[in-house]
Amino acid sequence: MEVTYQLDEISSLAELFVSTYATQKLFCLEGEMGAGKTTFIKQLCDKWGVVDNVSSPTYSVINKYLCSDNRYIYHLDLFRLKNSQELIDIGFEDILYENSIILIEWPQLAYPLLDDISYVKIFIEKTSENSRKMITFIC
Numbered sequence: 001m002e003v004t005y006q007l008d009e010i011s012s013l014a015e016l017f018v019s020t021y022a023t024q025k026l027f028c029l030e031g032e033m034g035a036g037k038t039t040f041i042k043q044l045c046d047k048w049g050v051v052d053n054v055s056s057p058t059y060s061v062i063n064k065y066l067c068s069d070n071r072y073i074y075h076l077d078l079f080r081l082k083n084s085q086e087l088i089d090i091g092f093e094d095i096l097y098e099n100s101i102i103l104i105e106w107p108q109l110a111y112p113l114l115d116d117i118s119y120v121k122i123f124i125e126k127t128s129e130n131s132r133k134m135i136t137f138i139c
């Protein structure tokens with residue numbers, strides 16, 4: 001999908017997104033610092049019924065939340081990682097094969113590990129101070 005949205009539309013956008021990609025489990029979010037990746041992830045987690053606090057795992061690399069349907073959501077931020085091996089070391093390949101949702105900010109280092117795996121790529125771009133453009137597609 002391709003949409004330009006403001007903050008007051010983000011909840012309905014997240015609802016549409018969750019229903020559009022209901023069968024997908026892995027989501028890679030690209031966009032510059034301040035584009036709105038974490039903000040959108042918070043909205044998605046809200047739709048999936050997360051009651052835990054959702055915040056960017058900039059230092060921890062990975063956060064884990066519980067959904068209302070008892071699945072887990074792994075929220076990763078790979079900004080500080082140096083190579084794909086570091087991602088393997090934190091157990092990324094194991095969580096890939098769980099029945100969990102995975103959301104990745106700064107996903108470049110994950111792509112080499114996703115050869116046979118379907119995922120949704122999400123590009124967010126700052127179009128003005130109070131609007132963002134999102135482009136999404138299945139890879």
Ligand SMILES: Nc1ncnc2c1ncn2[C@@H]1O[C@H](COP(=O)(O)OP(=O)(O)O)[C@@H](O)[C@H]1O
Nearest residue numbers: 005006007033034035036037038039130131132
């Ligand atoms: N659609 C939007 N319209 C206006 N501001 C937005 C929108 N989405 C996010 N923002 C704002 O952009 C800022 C940075 O968002 P954040 O999600 O932290 O970015 P990122 O995780 O990509 O670095 C926040 O102040 C947030 O409120």
Ligand SMILES: [Mg+2]
Nearest residue numbers: 037038056105
């Ligand atoms: Mg962020």
